[in-house]
Amino acid sequence: MASKTKDRDLLEFQWYTALSDYITAIAWSPDGTWFAVSSAAGEVVQCVEKTKTVTVLQAAQGTSIDALAVSGDGVFLAAGGQAGAVLVWRLDGHAPTQILALDQSHIWIDRLQWNPHHPELAYGFGRHVQVWSATQQSAIADLNFESSSVLDLAWHPSGDRLAASGNQSIKTWWRHAWEEAPMVQQLGGASEAIAWSPDGHYLASGNNDRSVMVWQDGNPFPWQMRGFPGKVRQLAWSEPHQSISAPLLASICGEGVVVWTKDCDPSIGWDAQVLDLHQGSVRAIAFQPQSLQLASAADDGWLCLWRKASRLTQLFEGAPTGFSCLAWQPQGKTLAAGGGQGEVLVWTQTTTGQGFG
């Protein structure tokens, strides 16, 4: 199918389920057959897309789960949350088996991510990043960020390095030499969100001093984007596309989504387009895989799809107190979103591509 028609494909509501509280995270398996959902009441469930079956991995228990991640091979699911909770399940057997359960601390775990190519889980633990190996069933690195708590972390798409962000800096460690001092990128404020572009060429940081910074591989001097009305809370990169010189970078700040396009002329830098439809804080953004379509979800109860990250093509409701998170299936056919009262909604691409011209 030509990419033009593919862009026009519309999503249609497919199914709904609910947990007991605010949905904090959704994570898809790499093969796109299932996704996991967590809630502020501490629930963790696995939902199989085709059969719509929901398996409870952890029931509601008072303390929240705030982050979820599925390993690159789809075998392990990790969850982190309040009271120092780090949980890992093995999901390749007949039934899910829990292989790690830490909860001995007052430190809130809200950032965790698997290395894309190895079953190694990195999670922010106060001022440290811990790396835990599912193969060895033990911690393999303890990285001291020092300057503050770790606010975000991101593995490079190649899996060879890990970046962590916080107050005044971003620090990047090489996987083959954890013990060596990290590479440091200085900031004027605190970095709340970092993201590598899928091609690995760019690292972006969303900061509390109302700026976004972007570093290109091998260039120590970043681009600085300013003029945001508040702190920049989340970032999303598109995949590379033949129509653009660099991947698109979407950022959220307050009720706005700002999409940055790198100009073909290097002296111009990045051009901004503001998508200002939302009337409540934007909670999540994500590009559809293999496409430039952007999804945004907000406190106003709207989930919007923006064709080429610029023109509104579809708008969904279904979470009256607001959407809290969203995640595209890696194949890009299905979109799952969570709501403030435990709503979990799933939309799937229709094959007829008619409708909005």
Add this chain to the structure above:
Amino acid sequence: MAVTERKTVPVTVLTGYLGSGKTTLLNRILTDEHGQKIAVIMNEFGAVGIDNQLVIDVDEEIFEMNNGCICCTVRGDLIRIINHLMKRRDKFDRLIIETTGLADPAPVIQTFFVDDEVRNQVRLDAVITVVDARHIWQHWEAEEAIEQIAFADVILLNKIDLVTEVELEALERRIRGMNAIAKIFRTRDAQIETATILGVNAFDLNHALQIDPDFLNETAHEHDETVGSLALVEAGELDGDKLNAWLGELLRDRGPDIFRMKGILNLAGEDCRFVFQGVHMLFDGCQDRPWKPDESRTNELVFIGRNLEQMNLADSLRACLVEQNI
């Protein structure tokens, strides 16, 4: 339209030295039959463990937003935890933040004005400082002790049973000299009606300025401290442009030394009162209700800060008055 107006949750900040009675007060608030569900954020492990009340402890973290400018520092730990807690906003009606005796109150307060995400969800109700009437004299040298008093909206002079009336009066005078806007209560075992310290709305601009009349009447303040209060009362109309220029320059040059300020102003050509408040360089002002016909239109301003007498505040304010044709 899918938009629903969400109400913000009030936040009470509780400061004071270890041993001042801060934890006793917190326990009293938590066990009192006020019908409110309260979530507590603490910076020190305390002896608080009340059933059905959510208590979270975090380590204090100061974030700079502008390369170290003290007016742009916020508390990163509070921002993170408040954003987590607010996901379950239906689970509690009020937040109490208990800081350590060594905490600088400014970044705590600034967090509620500078961070847009926090500001959308919660509002600062008041800063309550508990002072150990018996032992405070040991701490006058400590900047934190002074600043906790200077930034407070409510001050509990606690352990009054351990000092004489004369000592207490001297202490109260000294504290009033430092902070002319706080409500001062004398307590034993931090015994106080919870309702009088929760729901103070001290940062609500529409709450009229309250200066202790005794403070205004006193002609000579004790100026042995570098930290003090200054109240200005001036009749006449102010020139908005001149006032803007003066306050802008003052905050730019002396912002770090001005802890808090509040005021009600009579601007030339306006039928409504103009009210404002500030914390260091952060300034917030708006038009208030119309002046009443029988009300005397005076400008009232209070500054709390360090070395205020060097700032020519009274003369500068007078220079902003519109010249009257006599």
